[in-house]
Amino acid sequence: GNSVTQMEGPVTLSEEAFLTINCTYTATGYPSLFWYVQYPGEGLQLLLKATKADDKGSNKGFEATYRKETTSFHLEKGSVQVSDSAVYFCARLLDSGNTPLVFGKGTRLSVIA
Amino acid sequence: GAVVSQHPSRVICKSGTSVKIECRSLDFQATTMFWYRQFPKQSLMLMATSNEGSKATYEQGVEKDKFLINHASLTLSTLTVTSAHPEDSSFYICSAGLGTGELFFGEGSRLTVL
Numbered sequence: 001g002n003s004v005t006q007m008e009g010p011v012t013l014s015e016e017a018f019l020t021i022n023c024t025y026t027a028t029g030y031p032s033l034f035w036y037v038q039y040p041g042e043g044l045q046l047l048l049k050a051t052k053a054d055d056k057g058s059n060k061g062f063e064a065t066y067r068k069e070t071t072s073f074h075l076e077k078g079s080v081q082v083s084d085s086a087v088y089f090c091a092r093l094l095d096s097g098n099t100p101l102v103f104g105k106g107t108r109l110s111v112i113a
Numbered sequence: 114g115a116v117v118s119q120h121p122s123r124v125i126c127k128s129g130t131s132v133k134i135e136c137r138s139l140d141f142q143a144t145t146m147f148w149y150r151q152f153p154k155q156s157l158m159l160m161a162t163s164n165e166g167s168k169a170t171y172e173q174g175v176e177k178d179k180f181l182i183n184h185a186s187l188t189l190s191t192l193t194v195t196s197a198h199p200e201d202s203s204f205y206i207c208s209a210g211l212g213t214g215e216l217f218f219g220e221g222s223r224l225t226v227l
Contacts, residue, residue: 032215034215036218042220043119043206043218043219043220043221044157044206044208044218044221045218046215046217049215089156089157098144098145098210098211098212100147100159100162100208100216101147101157101159101208101216102159103156103157104156105155105156106154106155106156108154
């Protein structure tokens with residue numbers, strides 16, 4: 001099938017803690033993978049992406065590596081800030097080209113000072 | 114990156130009325146746009162694929178007569194919720210891409226049906 005599974009939240013961390021949000025996908029091939037972030041009251045924003053195996057996407061201190069062996073795309077950040085509090089969605093392209101995204105259920109992150 | 118804009122961002126209507134939500138690609142042409150629905154604290158569920166100049170493709174379980182989609186130009190797709198009821202209250206989000214795989218999302222439209 002075509003699904004994305006990510007760890008359920010909510011996740012609450014103290015400022016400067018290490019963050020990992022797990023994400024795995026099912027696919028017959030190697031779809032492009034994405035992490036989107038939704039800040040309170042705002043729309044979705046692309047955080048990072050990886051288009052092929054072993055690619056590492058990175059942005060704003062966040063990283064995720066496309067691992068085909070484990071069909072995973074875990075999101076990590078070494079030191080979270082209060083401003084990182086948001087909902088994070090892992091997603092994969094349904095197919096190549098101009099096709100929709102399939103989203104995970106989202107993980108709510110709260111960072112406390 | 115490319116910009117996708119939705120309007121209105123919030124709308125409140127009475128039960129039984131129809132509501133139209135617009136999705137525009139501001140700086141690129143989009144032959145295909147996607148409409149999603151997001152329930153509170155849940156993920157985005159694909160409702161339909163909007164195709165310029167042809168009929169939309171609806172996902173299983175989505176009523177096409179309830180959620181009318183029109184993609185009359187390369188920069189505009191509209192979603193009309195007909196005869197809205199409280200259970201239609203939700204956050205509706207559109208997206209469009211450049212064909213490279215990356216999708217750009219509108220700000221979303223929160224519909225509240227009283």
